Amino acid sequence: GDSVTQTEGLVTLTEGLPVMLNCTYQTIYSNPFLFWYVQHLNESPRLLLKSFTDNKRTEHQGFHATLHKSSSSFHLQKSSAQLSDSALYYCALGGGYKVVFGSGTRLLVSP
Amino acid sequence: DAGVTQTPRHEVAEKGQTIILKCEPVSGHNDLFWYRQTKIQGLELLSYFRSKSLMEDGGAFKDRFKAEMLNSSFSTLKIQPTEPKDSAVYLCASTGGDGEQYFGPGTRLTVL
Numbered sequence: 001g002d003s004v005t006q007t008e009g010l011v012t013l014t015e016g017l018p019v020m021l022n023c024t025y026q027t028i029y030s031n032p033f034l035f036w037y038v039q040h041l042n043e044s045p046r047l048l049l050k051s052f053t054d055n056k057r058t059e060h061q062g063f064h065a066t067l068h069k070s071s072s073s074f075h076l077q078k079s080s081a082q083l084s085d086s087a088l089y090y091c092a093l094g095g096g097y098k099v100v101f102g103s104g105t106r107l108l109v110s111p
Numbered sequence: 112d113a114g115v116t117q118t119p120r121h122e123v124a125e126k127g128q129t130i131i132l133k134c135e136p137v138s139g140h141n142d143l144f145w146y147r148q149t150k151i152q153g154l155e156l157l158s159y160f161r162s163k164s165l166m167e168d169g170g171a172f173k174d175r176f177k178a179e180m181l182n183s184s185f186s187t188l189k190i191q192p193t194e195p196k197d198s199a200v201y202l203c204a205s206t207g208g209d210g211e212q213y214f215g216p217g218t219r220l221t222v223l
């Protein structure tokens with residue numbers, strides 16, 4: 001079945017350093033939708049980025065990601081981490097009849 | 112447009128009680144999801160409806176968890192009987208045509 005793998009459970013960074021959160025997926029669906037959701041403390045997840053176009057960079061709020069179907073990846077990146085980026089990030093896969101979420105990566109940014 | 116609404120926001124139950132959580136999806140959305148979220152397990156899918164039809168009932172959650180969607184604008188999640196391990200945040204989400212999930216504020220359940 002469909003699955004999403006986020007290899008890092010916790011990423012700790014110093015403010016100003018680049019961010020990269022990994023996401024790979026498995027699906028039989030040829031045109032998957034990939035999503036990144038962000039969840040701040042005491043809030044619900046909300047959409048950060050989405051893409052269904054191969055090799056096209058998608059950007060929002062300083063974050064970017066590129067769907068690479070050849071490697072089944074959709075890594076989340078940002079050039080310079082901010083304290084306010086501390087949150088839980090979920091990668092998710094759609095395209096079948098439901099959305100499948102990864103296990104989440106907690107990002108902690110310190111001064 | 113109103114987003115996804117969930118009630119109550121907080122619920123405290125004694126072990127063995129029956130509780131019912133409520134969700135109203137975004138108007139016009141056809142898909143509705145119930146999730147349980149804990150720090151250890153992350154997001155776990157409990158139930159999934161498409162156009163009011165139950166598509167997935169969450170496997171391991173079948174025995175004490177029952178979700179229903181009586182009409183396109185209202186869904187309930189019943190937990191019967193509750194156990195302390197059910198303490199978690201229960202999230203409802205609805206999805207439009209592009210697959211983006213809109214989450215409600217959640218219900219924080221504590222079972223004593």
